[in-house]
Structure formats: C-alpha cells, structure tokens
Amino acid sequence: xxxxxxxxxxxxxxxxxxxxxxxxxxxxxxxxxxxxxxxxxxxxxxxxxxxxxxxxxxxxxxxxxxxxxxxxxxxxxxxxxxxxxxxxxxxxxxxxxxxxxxxxxxxxxxxxxxxxxxxxxxxxxxxxxxxxxxxxxxxxxxxxxxxxxxxxxxxxxxxxxxxxxxxxxxxxxxxxxxxxxxxxxxxxxxxxxxxxxxxxxxxxxxxxxxxxxxxxxxxxxxxxxxxxxxxxxxxxxxxxxxxxxxxxxxxxxxxxxxxxxxxxxxxxxxxxxxxxxxxxxxxxxxxxxxxxxxxxxxxxxxxxxxxxxxxxxxxxxxxxxxxxxxxxxxxxxxxxxxxxxxxxxxxxxxxxxxxxxxxxxxxxxxxxxxxxxxxx
Amino acid sequence: xxxxxxxxxxxxxxxxxxxxxxxxxxxxxxxxxxxxxxxxxxxxxxxxxxxxxxxxxxxxxxxxxxxxxxxxxxxxxxxxxxxxxxxxxxxxxxxxxxxxxxxxxxxxxxxxxxxxxxxxxxxxxxxxxxxxxxxxxxxxxxxxxxxxxxxxxxxxxxxxxxxxxxxxxxxx
Numbered sequence: 001x002x003x004x005x006x007x008x009x010x011x012x013x014x015x016x017x018x019x020x021x022x023x024x025x026x027x028x029x030x031x032x033x034x035x036x037x038x039x040x041x042x043x044x045x046x047x048x049x050x051x052x053x054x055x056x057x058x059x060x061x062x063x064x065x066x067x068x069x070x071x072x073x074x075x076x077x078x079x080x081x082x083x084x085x086x087x088x089x090x091x092x093x094x095x096x097x098x099x100x101x102x103x104x105x106x107x108x109x110x111x112x113x114x115x116x117x118x119x120x121x122x123x124x125x126x127x128x129x130x131x132x133x134x135x136x137x138x139x140x141x142x143x144x145x146x147x148x149x150x151x152x153x154x155x156x157x158x159x160x161x162x163x164x165x166x167x168x169x170x171x172x173x174x175x176x177x178x179x180x181x182x183x184x185x186x187x188x189x190x191x192x193x194x195x196x197x198x199x200x201x202x203x204x205x206x207x208x209x210x211x212x213x214x215x216x217x218x219x220x221x222x223x224x225x226x227x228x229x230x231x232x233x234x235x236x237x238x239x240x241x242x243x244x245x246x247x248x249x250x251x252x253x254x255x256x257x258x259x260x261x262x263x264x265x266x267x268x269x270x271x272x273x274x275x276x277x278x279x280x281x282x283x284x285x286x287x288x289x290x291x292x293x294x295x296x297x298x299x300x301x302x303x304x305x306x307x308x309x310x311x312x313x314x315x316x317x318x319x320x321x322x323x324x325x326x327x328x329x330x331x332x333x334x335x336x337x338x339x340x341x342x343x344x345x346x347x348x349x350x351x352x353x354x355x356x357x358x359x360x361x362x363x364x365x366x367x368x369x370x371x372x373x374x375x376x
Numbered sequence: 377x378x379x380x381x382x383x384x385x386x387x388x389x390x391x392x393x394x395x396x397x398x399x400x401x402x403x404x405x406x407x408x409x410x411x412x413x414x415x416x417x418x419x420x421x422x423x424x425x426x427x428x429x430x431x432x433x434x435x436x437x438x439x440x441x442x443x444x445x446x447x448x449x450x451x452x453x454x455x456x457x458x459x460x461x462x463x464x465x466x467x468x469x470x471x472x473x474x475x476x477x478x479x480x481x482x483x484x485x486x487x488x489x490x491x492x493x494x495x496x497x498x499x500x501x502x503x504x505x506x507x508x509x510x511x512x513x514x515x516x517x518x519x520x521x522x523x524x525x526x527x528x529x530x531x532x533x534x535x536x537x538x539x540x541x542x543x544x545x546x547x548x
Contacts, residue, residue, distance in 0.1 A: 107432035
C-alpha cells in the first residue's frame with residue numbers, strides 16, 4: 001500500500017518539479033495576464049500562455065504526454081508547427097481580412113515595408129556575431145520581420161530546435177509593439193514631422209483590388225520562389241476576399257480557419273517551451289536579439305521615410321515608416337496613436353496600413369530569400 | 377539566387393562545421409565573415425527591395441492600364457499627335473453633360489436673361505450680384521453648374537463669356 005502511494009507520488013508534479021518549470025509557469029501566467037488584463041495581443045498571448053502551463057507541468061517521461069514524446073497528442077498537434085502547416089493557413093486568413101486599398105492608392109509607401117526588413121538582415125548579422133550558426137542566425141533574424149507565422153515557418157525549416165524561443169520572442173515583441181515602438185518614433189522624429197498630414201488617397205477600383213493579389217504573387221514568387229507557401233496563401237486569401245463571388249470561402253478563411261490555426265499554433269508553441277529545453281543561454285540571446293531587431297526594424301522604417309521626404313514633393317509623415325514592420329495592424333495602430341498625441345485631428349491609421357501590409361509581403365520575401373540561401 | 381553566392385555560403389558552412397567539430401567556436405566579425413554573412417545580408421535586402429520596388433512600379437501603372445481597358449478610345453487618342461490631343465482634351469472637357477432638372481433649366485434661362493444685360497465679356501462677381509438681387513434660387517451652386525457645363529466660360533483675361541449655343545442645348 002505504502003509502496004503504491006510512493007510510486008504514485010513519484011509520478012506527480014510535486015515530486016518531479018524543477019525550478020525551470022516553475023519559472024516557465026510564471027512566464028505563462030504573465031502572458032495570460034498581459035493578454036487579458038492589458039489587452040496585449042490577447043488572441044495570441046492567451047493561447048501561448050496557457051500552452052506554457054500545459055508544457056511545463058512536470059510529467060513522467062514515457063507516458064506519451066509531453067510535446068517532445070513521439071506518441072503524444074501534443075506531439076501530433078505540434079506537427080503543424082514543425083512542418084510549417086499552420087503559418088500558411090494563418091496567412092490565408094490574414095489575406096482574407098486585409099484591405100490593400102491604401103497600398104494600391106500610394107504604391108510608393110511599399111518601400112517603407114522593404115526598408116523595415118533591414119532589421120531582419122542586421123539581426124542576422126548580430127546573431128552570427130553572437131556565435132549562432134548561419135541557419136540559426138537566419139531564423140533569429142526573421143524575428144525583426146515582426147511576423148509570428150513567418151518566424152515560425154522559417155524556423156521550422158532552418159532551425160526546428162529553436163522554434164520555442166523564437167516563436168515566444170516574436171509573439172512577445174509583437175504584443176509589446178505599443179511599448180517598444182513609441183520611444184523610438186519620438187527619438188527619431190521632430191514634432192514638426194509628426195504633425196505632417198498625409199494626402200487623401202485616391203479611390204481604388206474593385207478591378208485593381210482583384211488583380212493586385214495575382215500580380216503580387218506572380219511577381220514576388222518569380223523573384224523569391226521560397227516565399228511561395230506564405231505569399232501564395234496570403235494572395236489567395238486576398239483574392240477570395242476581393243472576388244466577392246467567393247465570399248463564403250473568404251469568411252471561413254478569416255474567421256474559423258485562422259482561429260483554429262491560431263489556437264493550435266499558440267497552444268503548441270507555448271507547450272514547446274518546456275523549462276528544461278527552453279531555459280538556456282541561447283534563449284536569452286534570442287530574446288535580446290529579438291528586442292534589438294524590433295527596434296532596428298522600426299528605426300530603419302522611420303529613417304527611410306525621412307530619406308524619402310527629401311525627394312517627395314508631397315511629404316509623408318515619417319511615423320508611418322515605423323509601420324513597415326509587419327505586426328498587422330498593431331504597428332499601424334501605434335503610429336496612429338503617436339500621431340494623434342501631437343494632433344488629435346490627424347488620422348494616420350489608414351495611411352500606416354500601406355507600409356504595414358507591404359511589411360507582411362516584405363517579411364515573407366525576406367523569409368523566402370533566407371530559406372533558399374541557407375537551405376542549400 | 378546567384379550561384380556563386382550559394383557556393384560561397386556552402387563553403388562557409390563547411391568551414392564553420394569543420395571549425396566547430398574541432399572544438400572551436402567563432403564569434404564577432406570572424407563568425408560573420410566565415411558564414412559569408414555580409415554577402416547574404418546585402419543580397420537578401422537587395423532582393424527584398426527589388427521585389428517590392430518592382431511590385432510598386434507595376435501597381436502604380438495598373439490603374440492607368442485598367443483605365444485604357446475600360447475606355448479603349450483613350451488608346452487611339454494616345455497615338456494622335458500632341459496638338460490634336462490637346463484639342464481633343466479641350467473638346468472632351470466641353471462635352472460635360474449634366475442632366476438638368478426642370479427647376480435648374482429655369483435657373484439657366486434666368487441667368488441667360490441676366491447675361492444679356494451685361495457686356496459680352498463680364499465679371500463673374502457682377503453676374504453673381506445680379507443673380508442675388510434678382511432673387512434667383514441658390515445662385516452659387518447654379519453658377520457652379522454653369523461653369524462646369526461651360527455655359528459660362530473664361531476668356532482667359534479675367535472675364536467670362538456666355539455661350540448661347542451651349543446654354544440652348546442645356547435647356548432644350
């Protein structure tokens with residue numbers, strides 16, 4: 001009888017606990033708190049946070065419970081992450097809910113989305129300098145793209161062992177966009193620049209909106225074929241939305257499908273942060289690099305907008321350059337808020353959406369480029 | 377991808393792996409150089425830029441191409457000489473057709489009567505003043521319609537002229 005109880009006790013979390021699991025459980029609770037109480041990306045932070053709780057309950061190895069055990073249910077769900085299945089599904093949904101009108105009205109703003117991708121490549125260099133291997137550095141660099149699904153997709157292809165820290169870093173910083181970006185925006189712009197009012201965009205016809213995803217897909221994927229899974233789904237989703245006749249499919253893509261993919265991705269990524277494999281010096285370095293990459297990407301977008309103003313007749317508000325990081329639509333919202341603090345009658349949201357959505361395309365191309373360069 | 381860059385990247389990786397399997401670890405600029413990091417970054421950002429620049433160029437011309445598709449007559453106009461093109465544009469501007477309501481037609485007739493009391497070349501404020509003291513309904517929007525329909529047209533010397541032909545056509 002005593003032996004039975006003792007055996008059972010040895011299989012409980014109270015016996016198997018480790019300080020690393022406790023730390024990760026606390027981190028998970030903080031994520032849930034930030035999501036619910038502070039409203040920071042709740043749709044992502046709550047599933048990831050709860051996933052952290054799931055992944056960090058001390059378990060007896062061999063029962064097929066842990067995410068890294070081959071026969072466990074979590075392992076099968078995690079398959080969608082490791083094989084890069086969920087990110088394209090999320091991109092399909094993003095495409096089906098994105099309106100590219102402002103981008104079509106002022107295509108020049110697309111350059112801001114490209115400029116912000118410099119953060120990806122500078123972080124790549126930073127990661128190499130910190131001793132990461134090329135493929136790992138590429139996966140870390142893509143955090144600067146501020147695009148969770150893209151970061152997970154590329155990491156799954158190049159450095160699957162880093163999915164946990166990279167995904168958590170990417171999503172944490174995406175949630176912290178309202179905290180990270182405003183100080184950089186204020187530092188790099190003058191009040192006069194922040195007060196610039198943007199020109200009203202022209203009306204965009206339905207035909208343009210329908211043709212855009214097809215042209216964008218063909219052009220970008222001819223240039224960077226490795227971006228195909230992400231850009232293909234993004235453009236396909238957008239075509240479903242704009243074609244009108246496929247409204248039912250578009251509605252599914254932007255509601256049920258993206259929600260299911262987000263839940264599965266969030267929970268499994270969270271569960272993959274098991275304390276014993278997650279809490280390493282490499283993870284700390286990744287978090288530091290991730291924060292730097294967000295800052296650098298924001299700064300690059302802002303500075304490029306200022307450079308563009310030297311050549312443009314009608315000046316643009318350089319704040320919208322910060323929306324070039326592809327955290328849609330949070331960074332555009334932050335740009336709008338910072339602009340409104342200076343002038344409450346200045347509405348920048350619509351204008352900031354142009355570099356914001358081009359940032360999504362840009363980060364997908366950057367991921368494709370890194371994948372094809374590093375995979376060989 | 378450029379083949380040479382790929383070959384260099386592969387060589388760099390073999391070098392790194394050999395170095396690490398020997399127990400060493402590269403950091404800083406050494407690591408960047410050994411992994412061909414500079415070249416990869418420059419090529420990478422160039423590809424991202426060229427992709428988005430070419431896309432933005434295509435998009436910026438897209439609506440013009442669509443406008444030609446929607447109105448094929450513009451294609452023929454495009455091939456006409458510059459001079460005739462200018463004339464065409466001017467004529468095109470003249471043929472602005474606004475369907476007037478019965479009351480608007482009445483207003484145009486009243487403006488026509490007022491214009492007759494003025495010189496051939498008259499000032500717009502004068503016509504507006506007469507319209508106001510004559511009690512014409514909504515003189516400002518009505519005058520705007522007259523200008524848009526080219527019933528009242530500038531003589532390009534600061535004065536305006538009343539175009540009887542256009543006015544007659546409008547009230548018919």
